[in-house]
Amino acid sequence: MPAPKNLKILPADNNLIPTMRSFTAALGLGQNCGFCHVPPDFASDENPKKATARFMIQMVNDVNAKFPDGKVHVSCYTCHRGANMPLMAPPAAGGGL
Secondary structure, three states, X not given: OOOOOOOOOOOOOOOHHHXXXXXXHHHOOOOOHHHXXXXXXXXXXXXXXXXXXXXXXXXXXXXXXXXXXXXXXXXXXXXXXXXXXXXOOOOOOOOXX
16 A cells, blocks of 8 residues: 555554544445545545545544543534534424424
């Protein structure tokens, strides 16, 4: 496997591919690599979703860094809950009593 290029947030270590796979699994989006990347050139920034993903990863990192206990308190799943776009409000209550 060639050395990763154009990494701006994630480190180029042995955890890179497992980390990327965990994003797919944790979000439950059912998306493949091409959702954010432009295969076979994974270093390409042509897909704007890659910039959005970088922003979101940095946001999660920044929030978690503010907790003095060093634990992970938020993740992608905290907001996304398996959806490409997080809900901005709870779903409308259905049915009646």
